[in-house]
Every structure is written in C-alpha cells, then in structure tokens.
Amino acid sequence: MRLIVARCEVRYSGRLNAVLPEALRLLMLKADGSVMVHADTGGFKPQNWMTPPAVVEESPGRIVVRKLKDDDRLDIAITEVLSDVTHDMGEAAALEKDGVEADLQEQLAAAPGWCGEGLRLVRREWPTDIGPVDLMCRDPGDGWVAVEIKRVATIDAVEQLTRYLERIRLDPEKAGCAGVLAAERIKPQARVLAQARGLRCVEVDLAVLRGEREPDLTLFAA
C-alpha cells in the first residue's frame, strides 16, 4: 500500500471529463492495482478513483493511471510531495461480521423453543422450490412450523415467508404448516402484515441466546 500526500491536480478522462483543481490530497495506490484520490472532506468516498486492472505509469511530477481495456485515464500532476510511504500490509484477513442471520439461525436451531413453546427442529435450510426456509420445526402436536430468521424483519421478510409457506403447503401433509418470523428486531409494518397473514412474530436477543446475558426476569413465561 503506497500512500502519497501531495499537492496535485487530477484530470479524469474517459466516459466524461473531470478536473480536480490543484490542492493537497491523499493518493492511495493499493497492491491490487486500484488507485484512489482522497480529500480531507467528503466522507469515505474518494474524489476520484480507478478500479483494477489498470496500469500506473510514473514520471517526475506525474502519475498516469490507465485502464487496460478502455480509454479511462487519471492524469495526476504533482507539484509538491509532503509524504510518500509504502507499507507491506501482509495477508488481508476477511471481514468477520457478528450478529448476522447465520448466527441467529445457528442459535435458534440449537434452541427452537425460543420460536415457539415446545418446538423441535426437523431441519435447517429446509428446501422449497423457490429457496430454503431457515428452520423447519414440529410443534408439540406434531404440526409443521416454518421459521424465517432475520436480523431486522421488514415487510420483505413477511413476503418471503409467505412465499415459502405457499410452496410448503402444496404438500397435503404440510397444508397446515404454520409460519414464524423470528428476528432481533421486527419493524412495526412487518408485524402488522404478519399478523394479518396469521404469521407469528418472535423477537429474540442474540446475547441471551448465546448465554452472554440473562433473559429478563418475568412473572410468568409469556
């Protein structure tokens, strides 16, 4: 990773022409071939950039970045270099997301009772011909219960579960399959639509499921 802080003018030509007048900027040249021009304002987004594959040609006071396959070109005219450093970043570790749907699915698969009293898991990722529903369970009376899991459940999640149930209920044995929408947070509109369609909504707390936090004390199991 090469980081250059320089006073420069940047001209882009290609699908359109654009000029960044001379100012102090950060030029970021990454090992994967991407080049970004940052200012100290404007948020996370570069003022201009070139995605790989691209060719970087450097001469005194000038860096030219060209796309290999078309006419896109960044022409950077440098008048003053304040800093020019290169760092070996090593192997990049992949982003690890916490609290995603997969975590919730794993925890609820291990304890399906959070989705409804007495539920027991039949299978994760139960296949339907339009995609898998997250959990398929049986209730204490052996009735089928399909559970769709979201981190934040919106109206789209209700629609998705409704579509799955339509397909599942085509099987006469599962014609009475119930639906449960389980999420860390359920949007009010989603809740209204789910109730109108006879789907149950369950809000779960990942920290409680993981045993990191005790559930709230209640007078009775509601």
Place this chain on the structure above:
Amino acid sequence: MKLATSKADLLAQLGTVSRVASTRSAVQALSGVQIIAREGAVELRATDMEVGLRVPLAAEVEREGTVVLPARLTLEVVRSLPGDRATLELRPGQGDVELVAGSATFHLRTLRAEDFPPFPEPGDGDASVTVPAAAFVETVGMVARSASRDETRPILTGVLVSASGTQLRMVATDSYRLSVKETRLETPLAGPLEANVPARALQELARIATATEADTLSVTVRDNQVVFAVDGIVLSSRLIDGQFPNYGQLLPDSYEHELRLAGGELTEVVRRMSLLALKNAPLRLRFAEGELTVSAQTPDVGEATESLPVPFTGEPFEIGFNPDFLRDGLETVESRDLVFKLISPIRPGLIEAADDSGFLYLIMPIRLNV
C-alpha cells in the same frame, strides 16, 4: 343532511369521538367521524374496528342524513371557527359538507359512508349490569398501566374485569408487573361480569365517565364484544380472546421482609433517583439495618443516591427494579402508607396499600450484575 348546532357542543363532542378514529387504517372511512342526523337526534360515531364510540350532539336537524368527514381535520376546523353557532349541510352534488360559522365557510370532502362499519346497539336483548361510575373509573386507573402495549401478546393488552355481588375486581399484567384492584361496591350488582377488555378501551371509558361526571355506567358483555353506556355515550369494544394468566398463582405465599413505609416519601425518592436511571439502567434499592438507599447510575450521564429510614432488619441486600414500573406502583398507592414485601433480589416484590383498599402491585426485579 343539514343541521345547526352550537360550536362549543360540536367541538366538545367531536373532540371526544375523534380520539378513537383510526390514524393508520387502510380503510379511509375509519379515519373519519360519521355524523348521523335523524329527526330530533344527532349522533357522532368513530371507530378503529377495535373500539367504537357513539356520542350524542344537541342540534336542530333541518334535513336528515348521514355523512362521514375526516375526523382530525374536521376537529381542527371546528376548533378554529368564529362565532357561537355552526351549520353543516351535505352537498351531494359536490360530494362535500358545507360548514358555515360566522363569516367563515368551509367545504369538506366527505369520505365513503358505505365503508363505515355498523355499530352494535346497547341492550339488544343482552343483560346489562349497572356499575357505579366513580368506583369503575378509580379501579381502571389503578390497574390499566400494567397492561402490556405489546401487540404480539394480545391477551396481556387487556384488563381482566370481573364483578359479582358487591365486588368489582380488575387485573392487568405485562409479565413484568401485575396490578390487582378489588373494589367493594355499596350495592350488589344485578349480575356477574367477566371480560378481558382492551386497556385502551377502558382508559377511554374512564376519561369519558370522568368528563361527564355520570353516577353510573352500564356494561353489556356479549360473545366477543363489550358495550359500555355512560350519560348517553356508548363505547363498544371487542373482547380479547384467550386465557388470561392465572394471576392468583403468581402471588408468592410468603415473603422474607415486610416493610411498612410512608408511600409518598418513597415515591418522591424514587421519582428523584429515576432521573438518572436512563437507557434501561435499573433503580437500585439497597436495604440495610434501618435504612433504604435508593440509587441510580447511567454511564456517561451521572449517578444519584438518596437514603431514607425504613424498619428493615436482617442481612443487607440489594434489589434492582425498572424505575418506571416501580414508580407506577408507588404512584398508584399515592400518598397512603404501603407495605413493601420482598423475598430476594430475583424474586418478585409486592407493593400493597396498607389501608386495606384492595390494591396489589407485584413487580419483578431486574438482575443486577454488580
């Protein structure tokens, strides 16, 4: 339809009935108020399909008819009218109502009257029970706050109302606290009564009964509906299906500590300390020999502590409560003495009015990590 009425009456009755008009229904007519003008009687109606309200309006009817007008807008318009009198006239050709008061004229487009649902009639062959309004209102006021607002658990959004003989009892719980109020009536009721009524309907009824200063109200319970009538106003509500929790089983048989306290004093301390129990922070009650220390702490905000003398003996212990829930219970007891019964930091505590007025408030603690 054409009628003339006093602006003050129209405003008062519209203000009452508009409260139950729906604010978010897909059926536009439900956001409206229906005006029914018949010979010698005008009635305003509104409903959100859960609660329905019928309110009489004193008016001179020149031409009978029925219209539905947008409730909130009509209320705002009437509130702003000049003069003392107002006339409303349906103009079928224009699909609007002409509202004239003083020098002001409004034309308000009507909503589809066909979409407005029919209302149940009070009586209609069902047996009604007449209840003293003041006792009913007081009982509602003491328990309704404990009903849940979580629509995913509809049974808990109701208040279990039961009455027989000279006893009226109401129970509400959201699973974190439970309120029970038993009120002794001076005269026996004509018949028994039991229904799980949405708390919102009861709170609306209490508001109306208080405003009208009526002595009595009548209650008619049907299969899935309850109809209240008070001073010519009829409030109907669907009943909540399902088994209400067996609250009797929730009340512990015995307690480790029973403290008789001056309710007003503790309430004031809890109110003050709650100011710094924000962002779900618990209110901490630390009991030690002869002293109760109430404290609260919210990270990045601050902390507060206050002590008061209490007749506590035994091993010190600390218990945490949701500040709002604890305050609700204490405020319901008001300034009367109370008995605070405790078992342990993770078992429910009971607040009881010490004057034998029949009020119980069971509250679950919050776990304290430190």
